Amino acid sequence: MARPYAAESESKEEPAVKLPEQVVRLGTVILALLVIVLSLRFFILPASFFSAQPHQAEKVVREMAKPPHYAGAASCRECHAEQFTAQSAGYHRNIACENCHGPSAQHAAGDKSAVPRVQKDREFCLACHAYNRSRPNGFPQVDPQEHNTRKQCIRCHDAHDPVPPETPKDCGGCHGRIARTKALSAHALLPCADCHKVDEQHMLHPRSALPTKPDSRESCGRCHAASATGPDVSKATVDLASHGGKYVCWECHYAHLPEGPK
Amino acid sequence: MNKREFLTDAVLFFPAAGLLEALALEAQGKELSADTATGYDPTLHWYGMGIDVDKCIGCNRCVEACKAENDVPDEPYYFRTWIERYTVRRDGKTTVECISTKPGPAKQAEPEDPSVVRTFFVPKLCNQCAHPPCVQVCPVGATFQTKDGVVLVNEKTCIGCRYCIQACPYGARYLNPRTRTADKCTFCYHRVTKGLQPACVEVCPTEARIFGDLNKLSDRLVRFQRANDISVLKPDLNTDPKVRYAQLDGEVR
Amino acid sequence: MNAAVPTALYEQLASQLSQVIGFIYPNEVETQWAILIVVYPYLTGIVAGAFILASLVKVFNVVEVQPIYRLALLTALAFMLVAPLPLQLHLGHPERAYEIYMTPQPTSAMAMFGFVYLWYLMGVLLIEVWFEYRQQLILMANRCRGILGHLYRALSLYSKDVSPEAIAFDHKASKIVTIIGIPSAFLLHGYVGFIFGSVKANPWWGSVLMPIVFLMSAIVSGIAMVMFVYIVLCLVRNEKLDMRCLDKVGLFLLVAIIVDFALEGLDYIHRLYQSEESIKILGQLVSAKLFTSLLILQVLLGMLLPLVILVLVRSKRFNEEFRKLLYFTSALLIQLGIFSMRWNVVIGGQLYSKSFRGLMGYKMELTGIESLLTAAVLLIAPFVILTVLIRLLPTRHIEEHAAPI
Numbered sequence: 059m060a061r062p063y064a065a066e067s068e069s070k071e072e073p074a075v076k077l078p079e080q081v082v083r084l085g086t087v088i089l090a091l092l093v094i095v096l097s098l099r100f101f102i103l104p105a106s107f108f109s110a111q112p113h114q115a116e117k118v119v120r121e122m123a124k125p126p127h128y129a130g131a132a133s134c135r136e137c138h139a140e141q142f143t144a145q146s147a148g149y150h151r152n153i154a155c156e157n158c159h160g161p162s163a164q165h166a167a168g169d170k171s172a173v174p175r176v177q178k179d180r181e182f183c184l185a186c187h188a189y190n191r192s193r194p195n196g197f198p199q200v201d202p203q204e205h206n207t208r209k210q211c212i213r214c215h216d217a218h219d220p221v222p223p224e225t226p227k228d229c230g231g232c233h234g235r236i237a238r239t240k241a242l243s244a245h246a247l248l249p250c251a252d253c254h255k256v257d258e259q260h261m262l263h264p265r266s267a268l269p270t271k272p273d274s275r276e277s278c279g280r281c282h283a284a285s286a287t288g289p290d291v292s293k294a295t296v297d298l299a300s301h302g303g304k305y306v307c308w309e310c311h312y313a314h315l316p317e318g319p320k
Numbered sequence: 321m322n323k324r325e326f327l328t329d330a331v332l333f334f335p336a337a338g339l340l341e342a343l344a345l346e347a348q349g350k351e352l353s354a355d356t357a358t359g360y361d362p363t364l365h366w367y368g369m370g371i372d373v374d375k376c377i378g379c380n381r382c383v384e385a386c387k388a389e390n391d392v393p394d395e396p397y398y399f400r401t402w403i404e405r406y407t408v409r410r411d412g413k414t415t416v417e418c419i420s421t422k423p424g425p426a427k428q429a430e431p432e433d434p435s436v437v438r439t440f441f442v443p444k445l446c447n448q449c450a451h452p453p454c455v456q457v458c459p460v461g462a463t464f465q466t467k468d469g470v471v472l473v474n475e476k477t478c479i480g481c482r483y484c485i486q487a488c489p490y491g492a493r494y495l496n497p498r499t500r501t502a503d504k505c506t507f508c509y510h511r512v513t514k515g516l517q518p519a520c521v522e523v524c525p526t527e528a529r530i531f532g533d534l535n536k537l538s539d540r541l542v543r544f545q546r547a548n549d550i551s552v553l554k555p556d557l558n559t560d561p562k563v564r565y566a567q568l569d570g571e572v573r
Numbered sequence: 574m575n576a577a578v579p580t581a582l583y584e585q586l587a588s589q590l591s592q593v594i595g596f597i598y599p600n601e602v603e604t605q606w607a608i609l610i611v612v613y614p615y616l617t618g619i620v621a622g623a624f625i626l627a628s629l630v631k632v633f634n635v636v637e638v639q640p641i642y643r644l645a646l647l648t649a650l651a652f653m654l655v656a657p658l659p660l661q662l663h664l665g666h667p668e669r670a671y672e673i674y675m676t677p678q679p680t681s682a683m684a685m686f687g688f689v690y691l692w693y694l695m696g697v698l699l700i701e702v703w704f705e706y707r708q709q710l711i712l713m714a715n716r717c718r719g720i721l722g723h724l725y726r727a728l729s730l731y732s733k734d735v736s737p738e739a740i741a742f743d744h745k746a747s748k749i750v751t752i753i754g755i756p757s758a759f760l761l762h763g764y765v766g767f768i769f770g771s772v773k774a775n776p777w778w779g780s781v782l783m784p785i786v787f788l789m790s791a792i793v794s795g796i797a798m799v800m801f802v803y804i805v806l807c808l809v810r811n812e813k814l815d816m817r818c819l820d821k822v823g824l825f826l827l828v829a830i831i832v833d834f835a836l837e838g839l840d841y842i843h844r845l846y847q848s849e850e851s852i853k854i855l856g857q858l859v860s861a862k863l864f865t866s867l868l869i870l871q872v873l874l875g876m877l878l879p880l881v882i883l884v885l886v887r888s889k890r891f892n893e894e895f896r897k898l899l900y901f902t903s904a905l906l907i908q909l910g911i912f913s914m915r916w917n918v919v920i921g922g923q924l925y926s927k928s929f930r931g932l933m934g935y936k937m938e939l940t941g942i943e944s945l946l947t948a949a950v951l952l953i954a955p956f957v958i959l960t961v962l963i964r965l966l967p968t969r970h971i972e973e974h975a976a977p978i
Contacts, residue, residue, distance in 0.1 A: 078742045079734040080707055084700070087730060110461025110477070110676040117474035118466055122358065124510035127389045128519050150525075157381055157523040161388050186379040186525060189429040192405050192439040193377045197526075201429045238432045319410065319434035393578070397586045399599045416596035416930050444598070453774060459684035460672040479672055480665015482605040483683050489774035491598025491927055495605065497578040500665030557773050573928040 128156050129166035136166075141218055148219035149198075158182070158217065183211040191235045196264055199234040225261070232264070236314050243315045244292075253277065253313065271308065278307040360513050362467035366534045367507055368562035369521070370544040371443055373569070375528035378403050378441035382520035382529065383420045389508060389519035396421040398494045400505040401445035401520055406571055408438040414571045442572050443529060445520070446471065446492035446505035447553060447561030454484035454493065463502065469534075469562060470509050475501040489554050490561075507531070534562070581941060588936045594861070595931030604923050604935045608948045609659035614765045614787065615915045616656040616955065617690075621762035621788070622795010623649040624698065624754060629825065631751040637821035643968040644806065645799045646702050651959035652798075653694055659951055662942055682768045693761045697754040703728075704747040706966050708735055724965075762791040769918060776851035777858070777922040782840045789833040794911035796826045797879075801904035802959065804897060806968075816893055820886075823900055827883040830907070834876050837914075854929040862924045862932055867917045875910010879903040 077085070099108065106112045134155040135142045145151055156162055156174075164172035177183075180202075189199040206214070214223045222231070229250045230237025240246060250256075259267035272278060281292045294316075296302075302310065312318070386392060386401050402420040409415075419441070452471050455463050462478035465471050473484075478501035485493040485502055496503035508518035512531070516522070521531040532541025541564075548566035553573070565572075590602050627645035629635045661667045674691075677684035707729055714725035766787025769778040800822050807814040844852060859867055882903045886896055925932050938944040 078739055080704075080730070080732045080739060080743065081746070083730040083732050084703065108675055110464070110678065113474055113477045113676070114461065114464045114472075117464075117472060117476070118362075118509075121472060121506065121509045122360070122513045126508075126511050126514070126516060128385065128511075128516075128522055130511075130516045130522060152527050153525040154522050156385075157525055161385075161519075185381070186377055190378060191430065191432070191436065192407070192441055194374050194440070194526075197377055203429065235432075239434065242432060242434060315434055395583060395586070396599065397583075397590070397602050402599050404596075414930075416928065418596065418599045421590075421599050453772075456680045457683065457772075458678055459681040459687070460669075461676050461678045477669065477672060477676070478666070479669045481663075481683065482665075483681070483768075485600075485605050487772055487774055489927055491600050494600040494603065495665060497582060502665075573930065 126163050127161035129161075129163040131155050133166045134162070145218045148221065150218065150220055177217075178210060178212060180209070180211055183215075183217075187211075189234050189238075191238075193235075195236065196232050197234075198232045200231075229256075240314045244294075244317055245313065245315075273306065275302075275305075275307055278313075282307070358513075362513075364535065365468040366562075367448070367469045367512060368532060368534045368541055368564065369445075369448075369507070369518075370530035370532065370541050370548075370550075370564050370566065372528050372530070372544075372548070372566045373440055373442055373572075374567045375526040376403070376441040376443055377526055377528075378405060378419055379525060380420055380423060381523045381525065382443060384423075385519040385523040386505070389511075390506070392503075393497060396423075398496070398503075400492075400503070401443065404442045404444060404572075406438070406440055406442060406569065407436055408569070408571055409435045410437050411435070438569065440569065442565075442568070443520075444490065444492070444553075445563065446488075446507075447490055447559065447563040448505075448507060450560035450562055451558060453487040453489065453557070453559055457483045457487045459483065466509070468513075470507045470512075471504075472506055472509060473502050473504060475499045475503070478502055489557050489559065581938065585936050585938060589934050592934030592936075593931060594933075595926070596928055597926035597931040597933050598928055601923075601926055602933060604920070604933075606663075606919055606923065607935065607943045608920075608937050608945065609663040609943055609951075611912070611915045611919045612948050612951050613656060613659040613663075614762075614791075614919070615794070615912050616652050616659070616951070617765055618762055618787070618791030618911065618915075619795045619798045619955075620649045620653045620656060620693075620698075620791075621758040622792040622797075623652070623799050624758045624795070625792050626796045626799050626822070626825065627701075628751045628755050628758075631748050632755065635821065637817050638825075640815045640818045641799055641803050641822065641968075643705060643966070644803055644963075646698075646705060647959060647962045647966060647968065648799050648802055648955075649795075650698055650702055651955045651962055653698060654958055655951060655955045657690070658954075659948075662947060682764065682771055686764045686768060689757075689760055689764050693754075693757050697750060697757045701747060701750045701754060702966070703730075704743045704750060707732060707743055708740055709966070711735055759788060763788045769922070774927060775922050776849070777855060777925070778918065780840060780844075782836060782843075783918075786833070786836050786840060789829065789836050790911050790914055793826065793829045793833050793907060796822060796829055797904040797907035797911075800826065800900055801908070802956075804901050804904070806963070814897065816896070819897070819900055823883055823886060823903075826903070826907075827880070827887065830876060830880050830883065834880065837876075851929055854925050854932075857932060858921060858925045862934075863917055863921050866913050867921070870913040871910050871917055874906055875913055876907075879906045879910070882906075 131154040138155070141155075145153075158177050159174040162172070162174040165174050184200075184202050187199055188202045193199060211217075215221075226232070228237065233250075240248075253272050254269040256269040257267045260269060275298055276283075279298050280286060280288075281290050282295055284295045284297045286292075286295065307313070380403055383399065383401055383403060386399075387394060390400060392398055392400055399420060402418055405417050405419050407415050448469060448471055450469065452465060455465055455471060458464075459481060460477055460479055462474045463471060463484050464474070475496070480495060480500050480502070482495060482502065485495060488504075493502055493504040495501070508516070508520075511518055517531050518529075521529045530541055530544050532539040532544070534541060536542065544566065545564060550564045550566060551568040552561040552564060553568075554561075586602055589604065593602065623645045626638070627642055627649070630638050630642045661670055664670055673684055673687045677687065679685065710725050710729035711733060712735070714722055714729055716722075717725060763784040766784030769787070770780055770783030773779045800819065803819070803822075804814065806812075844855070879902075882899050885891075886899050891899065920935050923933075924935060940946050
């Protein structure tokens with residue numbers, strides 16, 4: 059009877075650990091794959107292949123090399139110093155030239171064929187100045203349907219120094235939302251100056267010379283105190299001594315719409 | 321070769337390989353260093369932006385300028401920056417709309433609505449987070465933060481998996497339909513590294529947007545942060561945004 | 574690359590823009606991860622689940638399930654070969670997909686998942702299949718002539734030893750690989766859940782339970798799929814089905830469904846109870862956009878109904894034919910339910926705005942790369958591959974010869 063393992067036993071006598079044949083085969087395949095992959099990774103192919111860093115550095119260089127389309131107001135000044143000075147004192151002093159004239163880097167670089175656009179149509183100015191109640195308090199706005207309909211804005215307003223042809227008669231020219239809200243209210247006929255002292259400077263430097271707010275209960279009390287007399291006394295009166303503690307009236311009541319929404 | 325010999329060699333191979341790799345990177349090191357050909361050193365800067373919500377008039381010029389400067393597709397589905405309009409009412413209900421998708425001024429003034437308590441515009445853009453979740457999830461390192469704090473997308477290595485777009489909590493990213501890679505605001509990196517302002521800051525008529533270098537003591541942005549109460553969007557997500565808002569209403573998400 | 578943008582894309586976006594309710598960030602109108610990314614976790618889930626079922630035989634010695642052991646392995650393999658395809662097709666640049674292996678970022682779950690997938694395919698599944706089928710491959714190599722014979726010889730890696738000791742070693746090796754394979758399968762599909770669960774920007778996805786829920790639903794779908802394939806296979810071959818096996822698999826399926834249901838229920842209860850800021854918009858999401866796909870398809874038809882059926886099968890004594898029909902129905906319903914679950918997670922997470930103020934829509938295209946057609950092809954492909962695999966690697970053990978030819 060032949061020994062089952064005669065053909066496979068080795069001539070060596072030492073008790074080596076004998077791996078099953080299939081494990082050797084599988085192991086060889088796995089090892090071969092690992093060796094190929096690892097040697098490719100660590101030896102054959104350059105290290106930069108396996109790092110994102112060189113790609114990122116190259117991207118930074120590429121991004122920095124992109125040509126700007128907007129030149130920047132500073133470069134407009136180099137040739138158009140006159141316009142710049144004319145604008146620098148007016149209400150549009152903080153608006154970059156390219157806001158209205160569009161990207162002009164090519165023009166600034168000297169390309170004669172690249173002429174910056176000149177905005178002449180109404181729509182363009184209305185993008186900023188059409189009445190929108192979400193705009194901040196004090197930003198000059200007009201009702202596009204009421205204010206010189208169909209007329210070009212630049213016929214009356216110099217875009218570089220846009221002083222209105224006439225000084226607005228009421229504060230609503232800039233304080234549109236407040237004016238419109240007040241127009242719906244019981245205080246509609248009250249002039250703004252009745253409660254707010256406004257300095258001349260406010261028209262020129264709005265944020266530096268702010269109008270005042272009433273600082274005493276008596277200023278509303280002139281019309282709303284139970285003890286008030288005179289033709290302007292309101293139908294809504296309260297006893298100032300007992301109503302509202304020591305708070306100034308407008309800390310609770312919104313004076314531009316005192317009756318509140320319906 | 322038996323098991324033991326193989327393992328010994330392997331143990332020596334890997335450190336050697338590591339050494340070779342380090343040497344290779346060193347050789348390339350000069351190209352990867354801070355000073356590029358233009359002499360610009362990104363390690364000296366840390367860019368950020370300030371937005372004064374009270375000043376925004378919602379004119380949308382920044383959006384138009386950004387699209388013109390950066391070749392963003394014109395269609396209203398792709399924005400690097402956009403303007404939101406908030407209307408807070410007395411009953412607590414707040415409605416928001418994006419005015420950038422509907423360009424052009426309103427044809428007529430809206431009727432006055434007395435139930436509105438507050439209403440304002442908020443500019444939005446990529447916050448260029450100091451701890452960006454988009455960079456964290458990019459599988460191939462195509463999006464990364466530069467040394468001067470701007471998060472860029474390398475359109476040559478981006479595979480377009482869109483994970484970064486999912487990870488951005490601010491909706492600042494989109495997939496560029498032409499390059500089929502992720503895209504977003506770059507703070508006009510090609511401008512700011514030349515000393516120019518980003519396009520949106522350049523054209524803003526009311527200076528609602530302020531761009532600056534947080535590293536410089538006398539920078540306009542640093543002054544802005546000193547003078548105003550500053551908030552950021554979604555602070556609970558710990559993204560550490562570098563776009564700082566002043567007068568930001570609590571309703572803004 | 575400045576190729577013209579397909580108008581189909583813009584039409585889809587215009588249509589989705591018109592479906593917006595409330596406010597969304599303008600870039601959110603595009604659904605970033607669409608139907609292909611729904612198909613992908615569905616396929617990998619079945620891989621993990623089928624493998625776990627197979628592991629019950631090898632590691633936990635559930636002998637009743639032995640008849641479908643090989644079928645479970647082949648199902649796992651067939652689905653695993655198709656699963657990377659939806660990912661490839663979805664990429665903006667499929668030709669750059671290799672970069673995930675070249676410059677992987679260790680902070681990215683997606684990048685690390687590429688290696689987990691590779692490990693599972695190469696280090697677990699293929700090795701498991703090889704050890705299980707080695708003896709058979711040698712026998713087939715000896716039987717077959719021509720190309721097929723060469724193929725079998727190559728597949729067996731030119732191994733020739735079919736002695737009882739070698740076979741015994743095969744079984745032992747298989748067991749060891751399975752033991753390593755169980756946590757690997759957990760890692761495989763848990764990782765997919767983690768890719769979603771780690772996204773803090775999206776509260777519908779970003780949850781600690783997400784990897785666990787994904788894993789459990791994977792196990793449910795995998796077991797149900799093997800059950801489904803087994804019934805179909807016996808039908809096609811006109812063979813007698815091992816009812817003891819099917820009943821045992823049904824029991825495991827029942828347990829898996831109960832655990833999955835409990836976990837998903839826990840996720841929802843927890844969210845409702847905590848009531849964080851996102852709960853309002855997520856509530857609207859479920860009621861307005863996901864009502865049918867979540868409450869009807871996923872929960873009612875896909876989980877509760879199969880649960881009731883499986884409980885009934887165990888408690889009442891139905892005859893064999895009826896039990897087979899009930900198992901078949903449950904298996905199908907479960908596939909529907911788990912596919913809906915993937916839809917609800919992937920698409921659902923993109924139907925509401927991160928501003929928490931609006932909802933949008935997803936208009937699935939019928940043809941194109943990211944379309945219903947492609948999804949259908951990808952869902953059918955594993956069955957085609959499985960048919961080929963069963964032909965090549967029979968699930969029945971063939972007669973062993975006394976000695977190799």
